[in-house]
Amino acid sequence: MKQLILMAAGLLMTACCCNQQPTEVEPVATPVVYEAEIQLPAPDLTRGTTVGEALANRRSWREYSVEQLSLEELSGVLYAAAGINRPETKRLTAPSALALYPIRVYAFFKEGIYRYEAEEHKLVRVKEGNYMAVLGAQPFVAEAALNLVYVADLSVYADKPIPAEKVLYLCGQDAAGYAENVNLYTAGTGLRSITRGSASAELLAVIGLDAAQYAFALAQSVGK
Numbered sequence: 531m532k533q534l535i536l537m538a539a540g541l542l543m544t545a546c547c548c549n550q551q552p553t554e555v556e557p558v559a560t561p562v563v564y565e566a567e568i569q570l571p572a573p574d575l576t577r578g579t580t581v582g583e584a585l586a587n588r589r590s591w592r593e594y595s596v597e598q599l600s601l602e603e604l605s606g607v608l609y610a611a612a613g614i615n616r617p618e619t620k621r622l623t624a625p626s627a628l629a630l631y632p633i634r635v636y637a638f639f640k641e642g643i644y645r646y647e648a649e650e651h652k653l654v655r656v657k658e659g660n661y662m663a664v665l666g667a668q669p670f671v672a673e674a675a676l677n678l679v680y681v682a683d684l685s686v687y688a689d690k691p692i693p694a695e696k697v698l699y700l701c702g703q704d705a706a707g708y709a710e711n712v713n714l715y716t717a718g719t720g721l722r723s724i725t726r727g728s729a730s731a732e733l734l735a736v737i738g739l740d741a742a743q744y745a746f747a748l749a750q751s752v753g754k
C-alpha cells in the first residue's frame with residue numbers, strides 16, 4: 531500500500547512538472563538617474579523580436595506616454611544608433627560614408643541634454659533642464675521620453691576634396707542609418723519612435739555647438 535501511495539505521488543509530481551509552462555523572465559528595468567554621467571549597461575543582444583518581425587512592425591509613432599525608458603532600454607537605443615559593435619576597429623552598428631563618422635548623437639530628456647560617448651557606452655551631461663521646445667513644434671516631441679539629435683561635425687571632412695553641399699548630403703545619409711537602426715530596435719522591443727527632419731534654428735546654440743563646425747542632420751523621438 532505504502533509503495534502504491536509513493537508511486538501515485540511520483541506520477542503526480544511528474545505530471546505537474548510536465549505541465550509547467552516555461553516562466554517568462556521579465557526584462558530588468560532599472561530607472562535612469564539623470565546625473566552628470568549616465569553609465570549604460572552592456573546592451574542585451576537577446577532582447578526583442580526577430581529582425582523580420584521588427585521590419586513588419588516598423589512605423590512612425592506620433593503618440594507617446596509620459597513613461598520613461600529604463601536604463602536597459604536606453605542602452606539598447608543608443609547601441610542601435612551608434613554603439614561600437616567591432617571594438618578592434620571601433621566601427622559602429624550604423625555605417626558611415628568613407629568611415630569618417632561625422633555624426634554626434636545628443637540625447638534630450640526632460641531632465642537635460644546629454645552627449646553619447648560610444649567608446650564608454652555612456653551619456654555625458656551637456657546641460658540640465660528641459661530643452662525639448664527647440665526640437666520641433668509637433669506636440670508629441672515634447673511628450674516623448676527621449677529625443678535624439680544627430681549633429682554632423684563637418685571638421686571630419688576638412689582635408690577631403692568633397693564640395694560642401696555633398697558633405698551635407700553625406701552627413702544626412704549617415705544620420706538616416708543611425709535613425710533607422712533605432713527605428714528597428716524600437717519596433718523589435720515594444721518601444722516607439724519616429725525619424726524627424728526638423729528642429730528650430732536655435733538648436734546648435736542650445737547644445738553649445740559652433741555653427742561654423744557643426745550642422746543639424748536629423749532628429750528622432752523615442753518613447754513608449
Ligand SMILES: Cc1cc2nc3c(=O)[nH]c(=O)nc-3n(C[C@H](O)[C@H](O)[C@H](O)COP(=O)(O)O)c2cc1C
Binds near residue numbers: 588590727728
Ligand atoms: C528624413 C525624414 C524626416 C521626417 N520628418 C518628420 C517630421 O518632421 N515629422 C513627422 O511627423 N514625421 C516625419 N517623418 C516621418 C514620415 O512622415 C513617415 O516616415 C511617413 O509618413 C511614412 O510613415 P511610416 O514611417 O509610418 O511608414 C520623417 C521621415 C524621414 C525619413
